[in-house]
Amino acid sequence: MDQETKCLLDESEPGQCFSVYPSQEFDKNLFSKIDYFKTIKEKLAPFFYRSKKPLKKEYVRANIIRLHKKNIRMIMSNKKSLRRMKREMALFTDKQAKAFERFKDFTKNNWEIMSAICPTESGPMTDGKARRKGSKNKAAKSFNDTYVRDYFADYRMRESFSYFIDYIFAEENSSLLVSSLNYFCCLNENHSEKCISHWLGLKEFYQVLMIDELNIIYDINSSDIICENEWIENIDTSQPQDNKDIVDVSVIEKYMENGYYYNS
Structure with missing residues (x-):
């Protein structure tokens, strides 16, 4: 099986993951x-698809990005979509409504970047085939690491995605999350506290692990970079520190000059 076919299978079918395994080449x-x-x-590991096969990272990642893009399009879409959205919002709890409003307001306030990325034809070749025009050579062939890294390269997309995940997980309700994401945490009629714990682990994957794993090069306007720069300026290097807290400021500054986010 060639690598391209393997990537496409990862995103469309549940089962054992191909590309998550670390390279054997030392670095x-x-x-x-x-x-x-x-x-x-x-x-x-706790989740599975309708076929009862375990989820793959690639499938989960592709699914949530498609859902994120779909909700962005709905917010700025035609009247028919807005009417459907309002019907859904009428059933929201207070937590859901508050989380969705934050996601919606941020989307509208940053529509320039959102409108360039959220169309289906702006995604990989697997999406938006009917609407795609012109050359297809520049489009990614799948939701591979390169595409996902580019998708989240702008800090506004990362922030939008974080607000979106907060909205999806606003209520710690396993049945609701099964319905929203189409993943199963168990086969029991009544969910347990263990199910909620597993869902919160999935939320951590979305908001932290999925992004950090890719070593995304943060753009220069990122609030993350600004925050880290302010932190560096406030370090008092003249005072002794515990070994675990010793920071080589020059190393961090050089690291951040290359566009990377420092995580102590």
């Missing part, structure tokens, strides 16, 4: 890759 990031692999596997 300085090998141990962090193994840590990510183990942690992500633990977060996804």
Whole structure:
């Protein structure tokens, strides 16, 4: 099986993941890759698809990005979609309504970047085939690491996605989450506290692990970069510190000059 076919299967079918396994070639990031692999596997292991096969990272990632883009399009869509959205909003709890309003307001306030990324034809070749015009050579062939990294390269897309996940998980209700995401946490008629714990683990995958694993190069306007720069300026290097808190400021500054987010 060639690599392209393998990637497409990962995104469309549940089952064992192909590309999540760390490379056998040694490099300085090998141990962090193994840590990510183990942690992500633990977060996804409790869930399964209708076929009762375990979820793959690629499938979960492609599914949530499609859902994110779909909701962005609905917010700025035609009257028919807005009417359907209002009917759904009428059933929201207070937590859901508050989370959705934040996601909606942020989307409208940043529509320039959203409108460039959210159309189906702006996605990989697997999406928006009927609407795609012109050359297809520049389009990604699947929801691979490169596409996902580009999708979240702008800090506004990362923030929008975080608000969207907050909205999806606004209520810690397993039945509601099964309906929203089409994943199953168990086969029991009544869910347990263990189910909720598993769902919160999935939320952590979406908001933290899925992004951090890709070593995204943060754009220069990112609020993350600004926050880290302010933190560096406030470090008092003249005072002794505990070993675990010692920070080499020059290393961090050089690291951030290259566009990377420093995580102590």
